[in-house]
Amino acid sequence: MSSTPPSYPAIRFIATQGNRLALAVGIVPVLLGLWALTIGWSWPWLGLGLGAGAVLWLILRSYAEVLRILADTLMPR
Template identity: 35%
Template structure:
């Protein structure tokens, strides 16, 4: 019999390189906000974009931590 263990590549990527995901998300949303404002949108887009970027940063940080806890507790080593 073969001892087959699933690879879970996405989870392993998040566990190993998860610290870079929240800042990349933050910068991406801020750059998109600046691009939208620069293209002629109202100035109200800037504070709304900053608020959305901060919220997504917190959500991504908690998601990475949650995945790390799940992988640590549930996946075989």
């Protein structure tokens, strides 16, 4: 009986597409802040969207880098 090593498709996806995913998730709060501004809400909503977008982008980008390091060093090829 031969055992095949696990492939971990989610880790591979985040390791390869992590930068794009972080950018896409980081843009969402910015767009929501712009939308809130256009429907008549006040300016702080745009600032909150910009801040939340930057924080989300930074967190997801660093998570993708950690997964990339783990995938390169620990996962079988």
